[in-house]
Structures are given as C-alpha cells and as structure tokens.
Amino acid sequence: MIxxxxxxxxxxxxxxxxxxxxxxxxxxxxxFLGPNGSGKSTTMRCMLDLDRPERGTMLxxxxxxxDLKSPLHEVGALLDAGYVHPxxxxxxxxxxxxxxxxxxxxxxxxxxxxVGLTAVAGARLRTYSLGMRQRLGLAAVLLGDPHTVILxxxxxxxxxxGIRWIRDVLTHLASEGRTxxxxxxxxxxxxxxxxxxxxxxxxxLIEQGTVNEFIERHADRWVRVKGPAVKSLRGALAKAGGxxxxxxxxxxxxxxxxxxxxxxxxxxxxxxxELSPQTGSLEDxxxxxxxxxxxxxxxxxxxxx
Amino acid sequence: MINxxxxxxxxxxxxxxxxxxxxxxxxxxxxxxxxxxxFSGDDSDFTGLILLEVLTGTTVVTTLLCGxxxxxxxxGEFGFGTIRPTFAAVPRRMRVIAGKGIVAIGTAMVxxxxxxxIGVFVGQQLAEGQxxxxxxxAYPSASAALLGTVLLAGLMSLAGYGLGMMTRSTPAxxxxxxxxxxxxxxLIGGLIGVATGWENVGAWMPFQAGISLVFVEFNDFDGPxxxxxxxxxxxxxxxxxAIGAWAVNRRDA
Numbered sequence: 135m136i137x138x139x140x141x142x143x144x145x146x147x148x149x150x151x152x153x154x155x156x157x158x159x160x161x162x163x164x165x166f167l168g169p170n171g172s173g174k175s176t177t178m179r180c181m182l183d184l185d186r187p188e189r190g191t192m193l194x195x196x197x198x199x200x201d202l203k204s205p206l207h208e209v210g211a212l213l214d215a216g217y218v219h220p221x222x223x224x225x226x227x228x229x230x231x232x233x234x235x236x237x238x239x240x241x242x243x244x245x246x247x248x249v250g251l252t253a254v255a256g257a258r259l260r261t262y263s264l265g266m267r268q269r270l271g272l273a274a275v276l277l278g279d280p281h282t283v284i285l286x287x288x289x290x291x292x293x294x295x296g297i298r299w300i301r302d303v304l305t306h307l308a309s310e311g312r313t314x315x316x317x318x319x320x321x322x323x324x325x326x327x328x329x330x331x332x333x334x335x336x337x338x339l340i341e342q343g344t345v346n347e348f349i350e351r352h353a354d355r356w357v358r359v360k361g362p363a364v365k366s367l368r369g370a371l372a373k374a375g376g377x378x379x380x381x382x383x384x385x386x387x388x389x390x391x392x393x394x395x396x397x398x399x400x401x402x403x404x405x406x407x408e409l410s411p412q413t414g415s416l417e418d419x420x421x422x423x424x425x426x427x428x429x430x431x432x433x434x435x436x437x438x439x
Numbered sequence: 440m441i442n443x444x445x446x447x448x449x450x451x452x453x454x455x456x457x458x459x460x461x462x463x464x465x466x467x468x469x470x471x472x473x474x475x476x477x478f479s480g481d482d483s484d485f486t487g488l489i490l491l492e493v494l495t496g497t498t499v500v501t502t503l504l505c506g507x508x509x510x511x512x513x514x515g516e517f518g519f520g521t522i523r524p525t526f527a528a529v530p531r532r533m534r535v536i537a538g539k540g541i542v543a544i545g546t547a548m549v550x551x552x553x554x555x556x557i558g559v560f561v562g563q564q565l566a567e568g569q570x571x572x573x574x575x576x577a578y579p580s581a582s583a584a585l586l587g588t589v590l591l592a593g594l595m596s597l598a599g600y601g602l603g604m605m606t607r608s609t610p611a612x613x614x615x616x617x618x619x620x621x622x623x624x625x626l627i628g629g630l631i632g633v634a635t636g637w638e639n640v641g642a643w644m645p646f647q648a649g650i651s652l653v654f655v656e657f658n659d660f661d662g663p664x665x666x667x668x669x670x671x672x673x674x675x676x677x678x679x680x681a682i683g684a685w686a687v688n689r690r691d692a
Contacts, residue, residue, distance in 0.1 A: 182527045184692040200530040211527050217520035219454060226453040234446035234528040274524065 135160055136181070136282060136313055141190030143176050143337075150176045151187070152337040158315045158330070160281070163308045165328035165345070166317040169424050173337040174317045175213065178286050182211055194282055206235040206278030213286045215267035220260035224251055224270050227259060231274050245273040264291030272300065282313040289320050301327045325416040335424045345416060352423050353414030357395050360384040360408035370398045384408070443529055443538035447512075451542055454515070457508055464504035465550055468497035472558045476566040485571040487563075488655060491581055494558040495588050495653035501554055502592040503617065505547035506599030510612035512543050513603040513687075526692050536604070536684045544596040551592035555585050578655055583665055587652030590669060594649055598676040604683025620646030645675040 136158035143151040151173040158164045168174045179185040181192045183199045192199065194209055202208050218227050228242040246255045249269040254262070262270065268291055275283055283304070289297045297320075305327050308314045315332075318324050324331075324345075331348050333340040341348060356379075359367065364385055371378050376390040387395055392411050399406050451457055472494040479485035516522040529535050563573045575581050603612040628641030641647055642662025649672030651662055663671055 179523075179691070182523075183530050184523050184526055186689070186691055202530065205530055206528055209527075211524075213523060213527075214520060217523050219450075219515065219519050219521055221455050222453050226449065230446045230449040230453070231524060231528055233449055234442055234525070236442045 135195055136284075136315060137191070137193040137196070138177065138181065139191045139193075141177060141180055141187055141192065143173075143180055143185060143187040143190075150337050151180065151190075154190070154334060154337065154339055156332045156339055156342050158313055158332070160313040161308060161311050162329035163304050163314045163316060163327045164330040164332060165324035166315055166332050166334075167321070167324065167420060167424075168317075168334040168340075172335050172424075174334065175286055176337075177334070178211070178213060178284055178315075178317065181284065182209070182213070184213075204235045204278065206231065206237065206280065208278070208280050209282045209284065210275035210278060210280035211284040212268075212271040212275050212288055213284075215264065215271040215290070218259045218267065218270070220258065222259055223256050224259060224262065224266075224273075225255040227270065228273060228277060232277055235278055237277055241277060245276045248276060249273040265293060265296050268292055268300075269296070272303065280312070283307055283315070285314075285316045287318055288316060289318060289323055297323060321415070321417040321420055333420065333423060340423055348423075349413060349416055349419050352419035353416075354418055354422075355388075355414070356412050357387045357390060357392050358384050358408060358410050358412050359387060359395055359399070359406060361399070361404055361406040363404055364399075364406065367395075367399055367402060367404055370402060371395065374398060386412070440534060440538065443534050444542060446528075447535075447538045447542040450539075451508075451512060451546060456511065460504050460508050460511075461546075461550065464501040464508075465554060468494060468501050468554050469558055469561075471497045472562050473565055476562040476571075477569065479566045479571045480569050485566060486577075487573045487575045487581070488578055490562050490566060490573060491559075491575070491578065491584060491655045494555065494562065495584050495655060498551060498554055498558075498588045499591070499650055499653060501551060502547070502588070502595040503620070505543075505550065505592045506595040506616050507613050508599075509540075509543035509547065509596035510599035510603035510616060511609050512539055513600060513683075514607060514609040514612050517607040518609060522692050532688045532692075533684065536687055540597065540600050540680065543600055544593045547592040547596040548589050551589045555588055559585065580655060580657075580665075584653055584655040587654075587665060587669070591649055591652045591672075594652075594669075594673050594676045597673075597680050598646075598649075601676060601679030601681070601683040604687045605679065620650070643671075645672055648672050649676075 139155045141151050141154040154177060166174055176185060180187045181199065194202065199205065199209065225242060225246065228245065229239065232239065232242050246252050249272055251266065251269055251273065254266065268288060272288065288300050292300060301323060304314050304316060328345055331345050332342050360383060365380065368378050368385060371387055371390065374390060374394060377388040379386040392409055396409050475493050476490055516525060525535055526532055566573050599612065599616050602615050606612045624644035624647055625641060628644050631640045632638055639661040642651065642660065648663050648668040651660065651668045652665060654660065
C-alpha cells in the first residue's frame with residue numbers, strides 16, 4: 135500500500151504539486167494520469183525521497199522510503215530509462231545496483247534473461263536503443279523482487295511486442311498481490327492493464343477511483359443504430375428529443391436509450407442491423423476531465439483539407 | 440555500509456575514463472622517474488635526493504588526477520542522472536556520500552603507494568645499475584615525504600570530491616581543481632603579497648601548502664611545516680567535502 139498525504143512541492147515560485155493526497159492499493163495496477171507538467175514525475179520523485187517536498191507524507195506500507203533498510207527488496211522504481219552511464223555495460227549497471235542492496239550476482243543474470251537482454255548484457259549502454267534501456271530499467275526494478283513497483287512511462291520507446299510484454303509483466307505482478315503504480319500517456323495501455331486510476335492536473339488531485347467508475351462518470355455515451363433505411367428514422371429520433379449525428383452507415387444518437395430508439399424503429403417498420411449502446415474511451419474521459427488542467431496545449435487542432 | 444562500498448567500487452572500475460586517468464596517473468611519475476634513473480649514468484651528482492624529488496614532484500600530477508577521478512565520480516552521477524537510481528537504492532544519502540568518498544580516496548592512496556614503492560625501489564636499482572650511488576638513509580625526511588605523497592593523494596581526492604559535490608558539473612569541478620592550485624593561488628598570493636608586503640604568502644595558499652607535503656627537504660622554504668601543511672590543507676579539503684555533502688544531502692537529486 136502506498137499512501138501519499140498532503141504532498142506539496144515547489145520549484146521557486148511554481149507549485150508543482152499542491153496538497154496531493156491519494157492511496158494505491160495492492161493487488162491491482164493503478165494508473166497515474168495527468169497532462170504534461172501536471173506533477174506526476176515530481177510526485178514519484180518525492181515518493182522516493184529524491185526531491186525534497188515542502189510538506190507531505192509518503193508511506194510504503196506505513197514506512198517512509200528513507201527508513202527502508204533494503205529498498206530494492208521493497209520498492210522497485212523506474213523513473214527514467216536514461217539514468218545510466220553510457221560507457222557501462224548493461225550487466226555492470228545492474229551489478230552496482232544489486233551490490234548496493236546485497237543482492238546476489240546470479241540474480242543479475244536472472245533478470246537480464248527475464249527481460250530478454252542476455253545477448254547484449256556485455257554491450258555498452260550507449261549502444262542500447264530506448265526500448266532496450268526500458269527493458270534494462272525493468273530488470274533493475276525486478277532485481278530485488280519488490281512488493282511495490284513504481285514506473286514512470288515504462289512503455290516509452292517499446293515496440294508493440296514490448297508494450298504487450300510490459301503489460302503482461304505488470305498485470306502478473308499485481309496478480310501476485312503487489313502494489314503497482316504506473317504513469318503513462320498511452321491511455322489505451324492503461325485502460326488495458328489498470329484497475330484503479332489516480333488523475334492529477336496542475337499538481338492537484340482531480341479524481342481517484344476505478345477505471346470503470348471513471349469512464350462511467352466522465353465518458354460520453356450514445357446509441358448506435360444501423361440499418362438499410364436508418365436515415366429515415368432521423369426525424370422521429372429528433373422529435374423524441376435525441377441529438378442525432380449521421381455517420382457513413384449509421385446514426386449516433388445521444389439523449390435517448392436503446393429501448394426508445396428500438397421502439398421508434400419498430401413503429402416505423404424499419405429493419406435494424408445494429409442497435410448498441412456506446413461508451414467513450416478512457417482517453418475521451420481523461421481529456422474531458424483534464425481539459426481545464428492542460429498546461430501545454432497544441433496551437434493547431436485541425437488540419438485543413 | 441559494506442554493500443555501498445562494494446557498489447561504489449563496481450561503479451568506479453566500470454567506467455573507462457577512470458581507467459585511462461588511472462593509468463596516466465600511475466604511469467606518468469614512474470616513466471619520468473625511471474627514465475631519469477636509467478639515464479643517470481655514473482653521474483656522481485645523481486643522488487637519492489634527486490631521485491626522491493623527481494618521484495615526489497611528478498607524483499603531484501598523479502594526485503591532481505586522483506582529484507579529477509574523485510570529482511568525476513560524483514559529477515558523472517549527476518550528469519548522467521545515475522544519482523537518482525543510486526539514492527533510490529540507498530535512500531540514506533550520507534551513506535552513499537561517505538561510501539563514494541572512501542572508495543575514491545582509498546583507491547587514490549593505494550595507487551600512489553604503488554607508484555612510490557615502484558619508483559623508489561625500481562628507480563634505485565636502475566640508477567645503481569648505471570653506476571650512481573643511491574643512499575636514502577642520508578635523507579631522514581625521505582619517509583615523511585613519501586608518506587606525504589600518499590596523504591596528498593587522499594587530500595587532493597577529498598578536495599576534488601568536495602568540489603564535485605558542490606558544483607555537480609564535471610567541467611566546473613575539474614577546472615577549479617586545476618586552475619586553483621596552478622594559477623589562482625599564484626595570482627591571489629601575489630596580490631596579497633603586494634598589498635601586505637608578506638612575500639611568502641604563496642606558500643600558505645591551501646593547495647601550495649598541501650603540495651609542500653611531498654617536499655623532501657624544506658631548505659629555504661618559508662611556509663608551514665609538513666605537519667601544519669597537512670592539517671591546513673586537510674582542513675580545507677574537509678571543509679569543501681563537508682559543504683558539498685551538506686548540499687547533496689539537502690538539495691533535490
């Protein structure tokens with residue numbers, strides 16, 4: 135269990151994290167979401183005692199990080215795969231980490247094998263791609279077989295096979311009862327692996343709960359209707375109070391239930407090929423919830439055709 | 440703490456630059472000293488004092504390079520970001536700071552012990568093989584000078600390590616470490632001398648005082664004695680390291 139309470143961190147006049155409180159429970163993957171500059175990485179650094187916060191308490195199973203005797207056995211963290219010396223080999227990078235916590239040298243080769251880097255373990259890290267460094271970072275996380283795992287953008291630079299692999303690893307770790315906190319901008323990945331969410335914006339907590347609750351509460355919902363003459367239903371749907379959007383081969387109806395749409399189609403003797411409730415994605419819900427907290431926004435939103 | 444020392448030792452010896460600097464630091468005084476001894480011939484003016492002075496004098500370069508290695512051992516961590524996984528693995532920062540310092544300083548002192556031993560014994564054999572007469576017993580302070588060389592390596596490493604922790608930048612730390620003893624102290628000493636009339640103030644500059652640890656003879660030297668010089672430069676190096684350690688412990692990693 136991770137507990138963050140009243141965390142506040144400032145850089146000069148800028149408040150990066152503002153009285154942030156949340157909990158991460160064991161046994162599930164928790165996604166840590168927020169727009170760029172929202173304070174996710176700062177929060178993670180504060181949790182690991184790397185940044186000194188102005189105030190707040192960060193506990194791992196009710197213990198402060200600095201009080202952990204062998205941190206790698208308790209908390210495995212990957213903040214940035216680039217935190218390596220480019221002249222060192224992958225194996226030597228893991229060896230100094232392992233030695234710092236009294237972890238046997240044999241374990242280094244085990245985790246290298248686990249992440250698929252055995253063949254390049256002796257190569258200098260400057261020759262590693264970003265994806266290979268991410269795998270090495272995950273190997274470092276797994277070195278001490280920790281019960282808590284914290285990862286900042288672990289899928290960055292990974293190929294599709296690597297992304298699936300990391301998803302499988304994290305869900306497996308969580309299924310073993312470990313606490314897993316993952317920040318990512320790849321919302322589709324979070325949707326696939328996370329059960330819980332912590333969403334922050336401008337350093338403040340926006341929402342904490344399960345992924346399903348989050349989508350339920352914030353994502354758009356509509357009814358999709360398809361059929362050979364479905365467009366003739368448009369008038370009846372509008373008259374019943376529906377907001378209708380026409381697509382190439384279907385109507386998307388907001389404001390009416392499936393039942394109402396079905397009954398209107400039956401009343402008009404229309405054949406339907408599809409009548410289904412639709413729910414927006416985690417991405418839609420996230421963008422909606424964090425719209426006000428976007429610090430950096432693209433200047434161009436549409437490409438003229 | 441043993442785990443931290445082991446980890447820091449792996450870090451130190453798995454970076455190629457440290458090996459290159461270490462080999463230069465090891466080889467430079469030995470090459471100069473042994474070539475000098477070898478080409479001494481049967482020159483009756485070539486004495487044990489000359490051999491010792493060439494060895495200790497050139498080993499000052501070794502001690503400066505040891506300071507560079509010590510500085511880079513911490514600045515490299517900040518430069519490449521490896522300080523973060525380091526502190527995430529060992530959150531009690533003072534342990535890391537102490538462990539890294541012990542490894543850097545200890546390695547420097549051991550390296551200089553080997554330089555001194557090889558320089559003295561092989562140099563003596565080479566010179567005597569050419570017909571020179573080398574009698575170290577004629578110089579009672581020879582042992583103190585050789586020990587001073589080893590101590591200077593440790594203190595120079597401590598100073599370099601302190602500067603590294605304070606600046607967090609390899610170019611800045613190395614520049615200060617080289618410019619301070621070789622240029623800045625001469626200028627500052629000269630200015631103070633002109634302003635106060637104290638002619639020998641240069642000998643009391645911290646690094647110059649430290650370098651006097653390696654003097655075999657103190658004839659015509661109007662600076663601090665060997666013990667005072669050691670305590671003085673040791674104090675300055677300790678203050679630099681203490682300020683650096685305080686800054687690293689307090690600031691964001």
